Amino acid sequence: MFLLSFHYGLAQEDPFSEEVKKYFLITASTPEYSTALQQAASIAKALQLELNLRELRPQETGLGLSWDVKECEESGWDHPCYVARGRYDDGTYVSVEWSNAYQGFAEGYYVVMVASHQELDTEMEALLVQTQTHVPDAYIKAAPIYMGCMH
Numbered sequence: 309m310f311l312l313s314f315h316y317g318l319a320q321e322d323p324f325s326e327e328v329k330k331y332f333l334i335t336a337s338t339p340e341y342s343t344a345l346q347q348a349a350s351i352a353k354a355l356q357l358e359l360n361l362r363e364l365r366p367q368e369t370g371l372g373l374s375w376d377v378k379e380c381e382e383s384g385w386d387h388p389c390y391v392a393r394g395r396y397d398d399g400t401y402v403s404v405e406w407s408n409a410y411q412g413f414a415e416g417y418y419v420v421m422v423a424s425h426q427e428l429d430t431e432m433e434a435l436l437v438q439t440q441t442h443v444p445d446a447y448i449k450a451a452p453i454y455m456g457c458m459h
Contacts, residue, residue, distance in 0.1 A: 327452035330394035333423040333436055335443040337407060337414070341366040344404045344418035351422060352402040354442045360401045364390065372406030372418065394424040394453040400435060410451040422446070 336347045345361075352359040364373040367388045374380065374388030383389065392409040400423040407417040422439055425432050428448065439446040 328394075328426060329450055330398070330453045331423075331425050331428045331432060331448050331450050332394070332410075332419075332421050333432060333439060333446065333448050334419055334421055335439060335446045336420040337417040339416055339418070341404070341418050344420055348402050348404050348420045351420065351439070351442060355402070355422065355439060357422065358401040360403050362393070362397070362403055364404070364406075366418075372408060372416075373404070392453050393421060394426075398424045398426060400431075410453075412449070412451050 335351050336344060338344050338347070348361075349359055351357075363375055363379065365376070366372065367374045373390050375383075375390070377387040380387040380389035390406055390409055393403055393405050403421050405419045405421055407413040407419050408415045410419075413419065423432055423435055428450070432448065436446060436448055
């Protein structure tokens with residue numbers, strides 16, 4: 309019984325962790341928001357995917373991206389506020405994200421993401437191949453996303 313429970317524990321993620329591993333399909337990163345936005349629009353058109361900026365706007369405060377004051381306050385957060393893609397909005401769509409919110413990403417960059425998924429499945433791998441026909445350097449990177457309480 310001990311061996312069975314030990315094996316089961318190794319095969320599962322920590323059920324008490326407030327972080328979940330997510331996979332991101334990335335096509336570009338740049339310190340300039342305007343460049344990231346231009347690249348995001350271009351790849352969205354090439355792949356015929358939705359460009360969903362999640363109503364985030366660049367900030368002069370050093371945060372990178374934030375929702376407007378009203379959205380932050382309605383969520384119970386101070387402005388500026390930003391939540392990493394993948395917390396509640398996985399899927400295949402193009403967005404521009406702020407690298408500082410992702411563990412293991414270089415800080416200070418706007419990142420063009422084509423997809424975020426909890427599993428590295430055949431759908432995401434096929435999308436990578438398709439994306440690389442337009443952006444040969446596109447890649448998939450995993451990062452933990454905080455899923456715990458935000459208040």
